[in-house]
Amino acid sequence: MTRARRSTGLGLELPPAALAAMHSQLATLADDVVATIVDEVPSYRDAFSGPMGETISSAVQLALGGFLDLANRGRTDDLSAAPAVAGSYQLGRGEARSGRTTDALLSAYRIGARVAWRELSTTAVSHGLGAEVLADFAELVFAYIDEQSAAAVAGHSDELATTGRVRQRMLERVAHHLLSGSPVDQVVAAAERASWEPPLTLTAVIVPEPQARRVLTALSPATLPVADPPDLDEGVLLLVPDAHDHRRAALLRILADRGALAGPARPWLEARASYDRALRARAAGAELDTEAHLVPLVLDADAAARADLRAQALAPLADLRPGTAERLADTLRAWLLLQGRRDEVAAALFVHPQTVRYRMGQLRELYGDRLDDPEQVLALVVALG
Structure with a gap:
């Protein structure tokens, strides 16, 4: 049986043949990790599609290669010094900028650890590593992932602290311009400064304040919460992107039984028209869908x-x-x-x-x-x- 030399701490020295075999499978393993994440974490399905999927796969491969080098380096008391940790930190910042929470990110790391351990341990066993060394190997795998996860969470938190609030203010400015009738060039410029990609349509949704957080988490990350909307005495106003045509049914399911009211979908620069309709419908006692109350709205318009x-x-x-x-x-x-x-x-x-x-x-x-x-x-x- 091929034996690996154990060392103190979380380090261990892998047999050259086992190490070479693990390195040779990194490309396939990285693809498997990304595919499993896409399959099990729906919010990454679009984010990892096309060229982005190839970029993520390459990053995973580099991180796994760095792990194998770390595992074969002997004593490794400070996993936080691994180069991949810096990458995870930046990944966390990017997730914050995308509007996603850390829940999906941490799920991705857990899945990556599971898939990597399954494949690498199979290779290790096939090269004769014994149970004692395999246990050290497992400990190092999960300690490494813990460090990556912690770095990602730190990056996410720092991004929110340093730029998240600034961007939120910029998004609020976009909403202000949309509702106040500002010239189109001012609205477009505000959207560009906030790195907010204009949708085809916006739908004004008025939600009771106690329900706002729960509704907001179920909507697109590109939804615009509006601070102090004009003429709204109570409740929270959200401008929901691209909830038109068949997507409206999904929006109404989210809002059902929450005391919310959805205006019509309008071209994004005409969001004020959707808000005005919602206000009139609310004053008339309408519920959920203004489109179901068009006749009384027309009759009571004047x-x-x-x-x-x-x-x-x-x-x-x-x-x-x-x-x-x-x-x-x-x-x-x-x-x-x-x-x-x-x-x-x-x-x-x-x-x-x-x-x-x-x-x-x-x-x-x-x-x-x-x-x-x-x-x-x-x-x-x-x-x-």
């Missing part, structure tokens, strides 16, 4: 104009007793909306069909030919809607 239209449309009833006028107005509304289907009108009003016939006779006497004029019918439908 309350004074609608009141004038109603008075004008119901002028033929003005000289009747209030109770009679109200019953005839209700009958006329049902008649128009149900397209003159007398039995259905009677059912809707809880009266006999003959009563409907009698009331419509009265209305025809009062309105005359106006009930056959399409423009008058449209005015009556809107007025009574």
Whole structure:
């Protein structure tokens, strides 16, 4: 049996043949690590695709090579001095800039350790390393990964502390320009300064403050939280990117049962229009989806104009007793909306069909030919809607 020489601390000297075999499998092992991370951590699926996946694979290969050199160097009391630690620190900073938390990053390191240990230990056993040396090897693998993880977390924290808050202020500035009607060149310049890639659309979402953090974590990292939005007395405003077409259903599922309200998706430079719609819908008592409340929003867009239209449309009833006028107005509304289907009108009003016939006779006497004029019918439908 080939024996490795144990050393004190976490170091050990691997047999040359075993070390050579491990080095030869690094490229394949790095690809396996990246593939497993992509499979098990969905948030990295897009980030590691294409050329980025090749770059990450090369970085993993270099880190594993550095580990093998470290493992064969004898005593290694200070793993934090490994060159790969600096790379992990910078990786953590990059994750913070991307808007991701450390949860996914730490999962990736755990997966990398698992896959690397499985493959490297298999090679080690095939070259005759005994259980005692293999145990030291395992200890070094996981100590090395711990150092990498700690460096990544430190980088993430430092990035948030030094630039994260600055970028957040820049993002808030983008939102301010969008909602205040600033010139397009100012909005675009603010987005560039914040390193924020403009989406196709933005959707204004108003969320109760206690629900805001939970909702925000379920949305795209590119979502813009808006500080002190105009005209919003309570709640939190979020501008959600690219939640249009089929993606809107996913947004509404996130918001369901949270007291939230989503405006329509609008081209990103027209985000104020989405916010204004959400504000109007909220004032009207709408819930969740403003698109499900378009008719009342249209009817109430100009309350004074609608009141004038109603008075004008119901002028033929003005000289009747209030109770009679109200019953005839209700009958006329049902008649128009149900397209003159007398039995259905009677059912809707809880009266006999003959009563409907009698009331419509009265209305025809009062309105005359106006009930056959399409423009008058449209005015009556809107007025009574």
